[in-house]
Amino acid sequence: MSRPKYAQVIDDEQAEHHSAGHSAGPSPFSYQAKELEMVVEERDMNFVKNNGVQRIAEGLKTDLNSGIGDQIPDSERILAFGRNVFPETLPASFWVLWWEALHDETLIILMVAAIISIVLGVSIGDDRGTDWIEGFAILVAVFLVSGVTAGNDWHKDQKFRKLNKIREMKMIKVIRHGTRKTTPNDSLLVGDVILLETGDAIPADILFVHGHDLKVDMSSMTGESELVLVDEHNPFLLAGCRVMEGSCSGIVIAVGIHSQWGKIKLELDEEVEDTPLQNKLTNLADFIGKVGMFGAILLFVVCVMIYTIGHYAIDKEEWDSSAVTDILDYLIVSISLICVAVPEGLPLAVTISLAYSMFEMMKDNNLVRHLAACETMGGATNICSDKTGTLTENKMKVLTLWMGGKDCAAKDNLPISGQLLHSLATGISINSTAYLTQEDGKELVIGSTTEGAMIKYLRDIGVDYQEVRNKVPVKKVYPFSSLSKRMATAIATGSSTVFLVKGAAEVLVESCESYQDENGEAKPLDRSIAENKIKELASQGLRTLCIAYAVFPQDIELPAEIPETQLTLTAILGIKDPVRASVPNAVLACRGAGITVRMVTGDNSYTARHIAKECHILTEDGTVLEGPVFRKMTDEQIDEILPRLQVLARSSPNDKLRLVNRLKAAREVVASTGDGTNDAPQLKAADVGFSMGITGTEVAKEASDIILLDDNFTSIVKAVMWGRNVYDSIRKFLQLQLTVNLAAMVVAFVGAVSNGESPLKSVQLLWVNLIMDTFAALALATEKPTPDLLDRKPYGRDDSLITRTMWKNIIIHAIYQIFVLLGLLYAGHKLEWLDLPEDRDDFDEDDDTLLSTIIFNAFVFCQLFNEINCRKLYDELNVFDGIFKNWIFHAIMFVTIAVQILIVEFGDTASKTTRLNAIQWLTCVAIGSIELPLGFIAHLIRIEKHPLHHLTDVDEGTPLIG
Numbered sequence: 001m002s003r004p005k006y007a008q009v010i011d012d013e014q015a016e017h018h019s020a021g022h023s024a025g026p027s028p029f030s031y032q033a034k035e036l037e038m039v040v041e042e043r044d045m046n047f048v049k050n051n052g053v054q055r056i057a058e059g060l061k062t063d064l065n066s067g068i069g070d071q072i073p074d075s076e077r078i079l080a081f082g083r084n085v086f087p088e089t090l091p092a093s094f095w096v097l098w099w100e101a102l103h104d105e106t107l108i109i110l111m112v113a114a115i116i117s118i119v120l121g122v123s124i125g126d127d128r129g130t131d132w133i134e135g136f137a138i139l140v141a142v143f144l145v146s147g148v149t150a151g152n153d154w155h156k157d158q159k160f161r162k163l164n165k166i167r168e169m170k171m172i173k174v175i176r177h178g179t180r181k182t183t184p185n186d187s188l189l190v191g192d193v194i195l196l197e198t199g200d201a202i203p204a205d206i207l208f209v210h211g212h213d214l215k216v217d218m219s220s221m222t223g224e225s226e227l228v229l230v231d232e233h234n235p236f237l238l239a240g241c242r243v244m245e246g247s248c249s250g251i252v253i254a255v256g257i258h259s260q261w262g263k264i265k266l267e268l269d270e271e272v273e274d275t276p277l278q279n280k281l282t283n284l285a286d287f288i289g290k291v292g293m294f295g296a297i298l299l300f301v302v303c304v305m306i307y308t309i310g311h312y313a314i315d316k317e318e319w320d321s322s323a324v325t326d327i328l329d330y331l332i333v334s335i336s337l338i339c340v341a342v343p344e345g346l347p348l349a350v351t352i353s354l355a356y357s358m359f360e361m362m363k364d365n366n367l368v369r370h371l372a373a374c375e376t377m378g379g380a381t382n383i384c385s386d387k388t389g390t391l392t393e394n395k396m397k398v399l400t401l402w403m404g405g406k407d408c409a410a411k412d413n414l415p416i417s418g419q420l421l422h423s424l425a426t427g428i429s430i431n432s433t434a435y436l437t438q439e440d441g442k443e444l445v446i447g448s449t450t451e452g453a454m455i456k457y458l459r460d461i462g463v464d465y466q467e468v469r470n471k472v473p474v475k476k477v478y479p480f481s482s483l484s485k486r487m488a489t490a491i492a493t494g495s496s497t498v499f500l501v502k503g504a505a506e507v508l509v510e511s512c513e514s515y516q517d518e519n520g521e522a523k524p525l526d527r528s529i530a531e532n533k534i535k536e537l538a539s540q541g542l543r544t545l546c547i548a549y550a551v552f553p554q555d556i557e558l559p560a561e562i563p564e565t566q567l568t569l570t571a572i573l574g575i576k577d578p579v580r581a582s583v584p585n586a587v588l589a590c591r592g593a594g595i596t597v598r599m600v601t602g603d604n605s606y607t608a609r610h611i612a613k614e615c616h617i618l619t620e621d622g623t624v625l626e627g628p629v630f631r632k633m634t635d636e637q638i639d640e641i642l643p644r645l646q647v648l649a650r651s652s653p654n655d656k657l658r659l660v661n662r663l664k665a666a667r668e669v670v671a672s673t674g675d676g677t678n679d680a681p682q683l684k685a686a687d688v689g690f691s692m693g694i695t696g697t698e699v700a701k702e703a704s705d706i707i708l709l710d711d712n713f714t715s716i717v718k719a720v721m722w723g724r725n726v727y728d729s730i731r732k733f734l735q736l737q738l739t740v741n742l743a744a745m746v747v748a749f750v751g752a753v754s755n756g757e758s759p760l761k762s763v764q765l766l767w768v769n770l771i772m773d774t775f776a777a778l779a780l781a782t783e784k785p786t787p788d789l790l791d792r793k794p795y796g797r798d799d800s801l802i803t804r805t806m807w808k809n810i811i812i813h814a815i816y817q818i819f820v821l822l823g824l825l826y827a828g829h830k831l832e833w834l835d836l837p838e839d840r841d842d843f844d845e846d847d848d849t850l851l852s853t854i855i856f857n858a859f860v861f862c863q864l865f866n867e868i869n870c871r872k873l874y875d876e877l878n879v880f881d882g883i884f885k886n887w888i889f890h891a892i893m894f895v896t897i898a899v900q901i902l903i904v905e906f907g908d909t910a911s912k913t914t915r916l917n918a919i920q921w922l923t924c925v926a927i928g929s930i931e932l933p934l935g936f937i938a939h940l941i942r943i944e945k946h947p948l949h950h951l952t953d954v955d956e957g958t959p960l961i962g
Contacts, residue, residue: 010725020068020307023261025599027080028061028072028076029059029060029061029072029080029081030058030059031056031059031060031301032080033080033081033082033190033254033258036081036190036205036253036254036258037205037254037258039253040205040238040253040254040259040260041260043236045061048207048235050727051747053207053209053235053251056207056251056253056491057191057251060190060191060251060253061191062191062192062193062251062351063193064177064209064249065175065178065193065252066177066178066193066961067174067175067176067177067178067191067192067193068176068177068191068192068193068238069176069177070177074189077189077190077191078189079191080190081190081254081258082190082206082256082257082258083186083256084185084186084187084188084203084255084256084259085186085256085672086256086257086261086262091154091158091161092154092157093154094150094151094154097145097150097153097154098147098150100150100664101146101147101149101150102142102143102146103151105442105708111139111142113419115139118733119703120959121813123721135572136600140910141763141766141767141770141789144770145766145769145770145774148337148659148770148774149774150351152774152778156297159355159358159359159622162359163578164599166362166367168185169184169185169186170184170185170201170203170698171183171184171185172184172185172188172194172203173194173195173196173197173446174188174192174193174195175192175193175195175249176192179437180435180437180446181437181439182439182446185203186253188204188255189202189252189255190252190253190254191251191252192251192252192257193209193249193250193251193252194206194249194250194251194252195247195248195249196211196214196237196243196247196248196249196250197243197247197433197447198243198244198245198246198247198677199242199243199244199676199677199696199697199698199700199828200242200243200697200698200699201238201240201241201242201698201699201702202216202237202238202239202241202242202243203239204239204252204254204255204256204258204259205236205237205238205239205252205253205254205255205258205260206232206236206237206250206251206252206253207235207236207237207250207251207253208230208232208234208235208236208237208248208249208250209248209250210248210249211230211231211247211248211249211250212246212247212248212474212476212477213229213243213245213246213476213477213478213479214229214230214231214243214245214246214247214248215227215228215229215230215243215245215246216228216230216237216241216242216243216244217241217242217243217244217683218238218241219241220240220241220242221238221240221241221261221264227244227245229933230248237250238259238260238261238364239254239255239259239260239261239262240260240261240264242677242698242699242702244677244699245479246477246479247433247477247479259325260832265476269920271559272453284734284801285626285842288738288741289338292338292741292745293338293704295625295745295749296334296335296338297334298749299330299334299749299752299758300330300331300334302749302752302753303330303334303752303753303757304327304330304756306752306753307323307326307327314792315369325904328708329757329762330757331377332421335762341567342945350375350726350729350730350781352777352778352781352782353725353726353729353730353782354371354374354375354726355636355723356478356781356782357374357722357726358371358374360722360784361374361706361718361719361722362709363713364714364718364719364722365693365708365709365710365712365715365718366706366707366708366709366718366719367693367706367707367708367709368706369701369704369705369706369707370705370706372705373688373705373723373894374723374726375723375726375727376687376688376705376723377671377688377706377719377720377722377723377724378722378723378724378725378726378727378794378795379669379723379727379794379795379796379799380595380669380670380687380688380720380723380794381594381595381596381668381669381670381794382595382596382597382598382599382663382668382669382670382671383590383595383596383598383670383671383672383673383716384598384600384656384659384660384663384670384671384672384673384686385597385598385599385600385672385673385716386599386600386601386673386674386675386692386700387599387600387603387608387611387714388449388450388543388577388601388603388695389599389675389694389695389711390579390673390692390708390711390712390716391579391580391583391599391611391615391617391713392577392578392579392611393577393580394449394577394694394711395449395577395581396449396450396452396453396543396575396577397453397456397576397577398453398454398456398457398573398574398575399542399574399575399576400537400542400573400574401571401572401573401574402530402533402537402571402572402574403420403424403516403518403570403571404420404516404517404518404519405515405517405518406518407533408501408957416517418520419516419520419521419779420516420517420518420519420520420570421461421463422520423516423520423548423549423570424458424570424571425458425463425465425468425915426468426472426638427500427501427502427547427548427549427570427571428451428454428455428457428458428465428489428502428547429455429458429463429465429466429469429472429491430468430469430472430474430491430500431487431488431489431500431501431502432447432448432451432454432455432456432502432519433447433448433451434446434447434448434449434451434464435447435454435455435465435466436455436456436459448695449695450543450545450575453575454545454573454575455551455700472493473491473492474489474490474491475490475491475492475497475558476489476490476558477490478490478561478562479488480503481562481631482652482653482676482678483652483654484503484507484561484562485503485504485507485508485560485602485650486500486501486502486503486504486507486508486562487502487741488500488501488502488562488563490558492554494554495553495554496551496552496553496554497551497552497553497554497556497558498549498550498551498552498705499549499550499551499552499562499563499960500547500549501547501548501549501550501562501567502545502546502547502548502603503545503546504544504545504546504602504603504650505534505544505545505546505572505573505604506531506534506538506544506604506650507528507650508546508548508567508569508570509527509531509534509546509569509770510527511548511563511564511565511567512525512527512530512546512548512567512568512569513525513565513566513567513568514568514569515569515570516568516569516570517529517755521683522568522753525569527590530569530572533572534572534604534606535606537572537574538603538604538605538606538607538610539606539607540574540610541576541607541608541610541611541614542574542575542576542607543574543575543576543577543603543607544573544574544575544603544607545572545573546569546571546572546573546576547569547570547571547572547573548565548567548568548569548570549567549568549570550565550566550568551568553587557567558704577772579611579614579615580712580713580714582712582713582714583615583713583714584614584615585616586713586714586716586717587615587616587617587713588616588702589787589790590717590720590790591616592790592791593720593789593790593792593793593794594792594794595720595794596646597617597646598617598645598647598648598659599611599612599615599617599618599646599647599648600647600648600651600656600659600672601647601648601651601653602648602649602650602651602652603649603650604649604650605624605626605647605649605650607648607649608649609624609649611646612624612646612647617646617647618646618647619646621644622644622645622647623641623644623645623646624646624648624649624651625641625645625647625648625649626648626650626651626844627648627649627650627651627652627655628650630648630651630655630658631654631655635662635665638658638659638662639662639665639666639956641665642662642666645659646649651680652678653674653676653678653679653681654677656672656674656682657681657682657685659682660672660682660685660686661685664685664686664687669687669794670686670687670688671686671687671688671689671690671716671719672685672686672688672689672690672705673689673690673691673692673708673716674689674690674691674692674696674700674703675692675695675696675697675700675711676689676696676697676700677697677699677700679691679700679703680699680700680702680703681703683700683703683704683705684703688705688706688719689703689704689705689706689718690704690705690706690707690708690719691703691704691706691707691708692707692708692711692721693707693708693709693710694709694710694711695711696711704850705720707868717790718785719783720789720790721786721787721789721790722785722790724785724790724794724795725784725785725789726934727795728783728789728873729781729782729783730781730801730804731782731801731802731803731873732780732783732870732871732873733776733777733780733781733870734802734806734954735800735806735809735810735870735873736776736780736863736866736870737776738802738810738814738866739809739810739813739814739817739866739870740768740863742810742811742814742818742842743813743814743817743818743859743862744760744765744768744819744859746787746814746818747759747760747817747818747821747822747825747855747859748760748765750818750822751822751825754826755824755825758853759821759825759851759852759856760852760855760856760859761852761856761911761912763907763910763911763912764856764903764911764912764913767860767899767900767903767911768859768860768863771860771863771896775892775895775896776867776892778888778892779867779888779893780867780870780871782886782888783871783882783886783889784885784886786882788871792874803873804943805873805874805875805943806873808938808943809869809870809935809938811934812934812938813862813866813869813931813934813938814854816862816930816934817862817930820858820862820927820930821855821858823858824851824854824855824858825851825855826935828855829843829847829850829851832922833919833920834850834851834854834919835850835917835919835920836850836851839871846914849913849914850911850914850916850920852912852913853912853913853914853916854916854920854923854924855906856904856913857900857904857916857920857921857924858923858924858927860896860900860928861900861924861925861927861928861929862927862928862931863928864893864896864897864928865928865929865930865931865932866931866935867893868880868932868935869931869938870930871883871889871937872939875939875940875942876939877936877939877940879932879935879936904916
């Protein structure tokens with residue numbers, strides 16, 4: 001069945017037809033979508049030179065300074081140039097998935113056997129009016145099983161598609177109607193003036209307008225790893241690429257399928273890779289399936305041998321057509337047993353659990369980019385966390401300044417004016433890229449929150465940062481460097497070139513030779529005074545930044561790097577960023593869960609130590625190291641200090657990467673956070689990389705596995721809970737599945753060997769298969785995590801999926817079921833209340849059907865009650881704990897019981913069942929219900945150390961997370 005590879009959001013031909021002037025009126029634009037598409041594809045510099053950026057903007061009815069206005073409706077732009085939505089694969093319909101499910105080899109063999117059974121029943125059966133019914137019932141059961149499987153696959157696909165749309169959503173900075181604002185990437189229009197900074201992903205094909213030292217990673221389009229300098233001589237910025245250095249403004253000239261990335265996407269066929277757990281379960285399912293296949297073949301061979309010997313060697317009967325029907329029945333039962341034995345539900349269970357978890361994790365502010373991260377977080381043993389915005393609120397405020405040799409509280413009027421105030425205003429306004437905007441009546445900081453705090457401070461003392469920016473011409477911008485811990489902007493003032501520098505105070509002060517006194521005059525700096533002030537502020541938990549400048553002749557050749565000498569200190573700022581209220585107890589919860597939390601920050605050791613103590617990260621025997629010391633250490637020295645290392649201050653991204661790699665070398669499972677472009681390597685190196693959804697760059701987000709939508713450490717703890725929950729869900733299902741497999745195989749085989757046929761019939765086995773492989777997977781894989789998941793140690797990297805405790809429970813329950821079901825088979829007639837003949841030799845066909853129905857019914861109820869037991873894995877005595885919080889579990893139990901009643905009471909010939917009276921029903925339910933006290937007794941038998949323990953260091957009455 002063929003279907004279009006991609007769905008287009010906008011019709012190409014309609015857009016071309018409109019732009020060619022065949023619509024109701026002439027196009028208001030001077031260019032067509034195809035024309036601009038070819039300009040980008042051919043990198044047509046002649047077009048750019050001949051038209052000029054200004055003229056191109058006019059042709060697109062936009063303004064390079066104020067952006068898109070109201071003169072042209074957005075709908076006309078969309079009709080002419082398309083939407084910024086990339087093509088996506090068409091989803092397979094339910095019917096296609098159903099058709100694919102029917103291609104399972106086991107089901108095909110079963111369908112062929114069922115059809116043969118129907119033909120034989122109609123043509124040579126003893127009762128041609130009813131002998132075809134069983135074959136038909138098997139066909140119906142096969143279609144039902146495959147239909148439910150297809151429904152699950154379709155539902156899963158819909159969920160993943162919805163998640164992908166959320167995952168691909170990015171906020172883009174644009175200028176519209178003369179105002180800077182952010183807009184979703186899919187609402188970007190041709191003609192938009194866009195603002196790009198270091199770490200941004202390029203959302204469309206863009207023409208460079210103005211910028212500073214813009215270097216772009218074009219490897220996704222060209223395959224070249226070298227960064228490309230983009231300026232007026234090479235003005236093309238392509239969708240799918242990333243800004244690695246510098247900043248710029250540009251004009252959007254091609255979006256969606258008209259962009260170069262959109263055209264490539266048309267040819268791509270992306271598939272979701274299986275996670276390690278899915279692969280492990282698939283291998284396990286294959287192994288169990290092979291064992292089941294062997295058992296089924298052995299069952300068929302034994303049944304045929306017993307039949308042949310009994311009928312033709314002992315009873316000396318003659319061969320007739322009924323033998324074909326009987327042997328076919330054996331084949332169908334054997335194949336049905338394979339269906340039960342092959343645990344197709346294992347991969348399904350992990351897929352359901354992962355899909356369910358991913359969407360629920362969204363509610364906990366975890367946007368999962370890679371499925372494997374869900375399960376990996378369950379085994380995390382170390383979390384390397386940033387400070388700013390993750391452990392703290394990221395609500396920066398300037399509390400105090402050291403200026404003119406004096407302390408100045410930010411809330412007071414500054415005792416400065418004239419040149420000193422001018423230097424402060426210029427140093428902050430020009431040497432920053434953040435800006436303030438209003439959205440929905442709220443003031444927002446677009447860009448760095450640290451810079452936002454400083455420009456808010458300027459506003460509070462009566463300085464308009466935007467007015468300062470408009471007045472001062474910029475010669476060159478040096479983006480912030482995580483290695484030098486500073487950024488700079490070169491400006492022209494009179495006869496001089498001034499370098500405005502800001503950065504980490506403890507680093508920048510070392511480069512300062514003078515400071516501005518209260519009159520703004522440069523005086524020699526006593527560094528010890530400044531350093532003591534920095535230590536004083538940092539010891540209060542304040543982040544310290546330094547504002548400085550250096551003056552050079554106007555005609556100086558601008559250096560490639562920021563000057564590190566001859567700086568004059570203007571001010572030292574103390575900035576407060578409060579610790580999130582939920583973080584201290586979340587850190588304690590991690591400690592109780594066997595997870596070590598380490599703070600990795602660019603702040604100095606005094607600030608880091610204060611914050612780490614407040615967060616409960618730094619303990620009495622913990623160690624604080626600074627990046628410069630850490631870099632000089634050998635791997636052996638680092639490995640020796642790792643168990644005690646809790647804070648790494650003044651660190652660079654390379655320090656983070658090295659720390660992550662050393663932890664992994666020690667067989668730790670490492671989660672790490674990052675927000676900057678330079679954090680990408682360590683985010684990729686970590687077992688689970690967390691990027692920041694609010695402050696993180698697009699480069700960091702692309703490198704990460706999970707995006708923290710609220711930048712909150714507590715959300716990481718919730719991810720740990722979900723990861724452990726996924727692993728537990730699979731183990732719960734596995735425990736139930738293997739119990740069913742073992743019991744069904746033994747009962748069917750022993751029954752067939754002793755009686756010549758299995759007490760569990762083909763349609764009955766297919767129903768059990770449906771209960772186990774689909775319904776149980778749904779019921780057990782959709783349990784929500786509970787805080788007690790944090791009351792035990794993490795899973796090890798190489799932990800077996802099946803624990804000794806699980807084997808204990810599987811064997812105990814399987815033995816009980818085998819004992820009871822075989823007991824019914826051989827001694828059920830001795831139970832007077834079952835209404836069976838006292839002597840087994842007096843059984844007629846109806847009595848055999850009645851006994852078979854009771855065995856089948858009891859078997860199903862054993863699984864239903866054992867499903868409740870399987871909700872707990874660690875010998876917890878209360879298996880009902882939290883059971884009323886999962887409505888899916890209740891719904892599936894109700895549906896299963898309802899269908900079981902229908903099959904037993906109305907299945908008749910189709911299911912080889914007969915109606916049961918009240919006493920017989922109660923007997924079956926009672927046999928099943930014994931699973932609960934049996935499970936209680938099993939949980940009292942401890943064969944391995946209990947993994948649960950109690951936290952002792954969490955504040956009483958305070959929730960672990962919240």
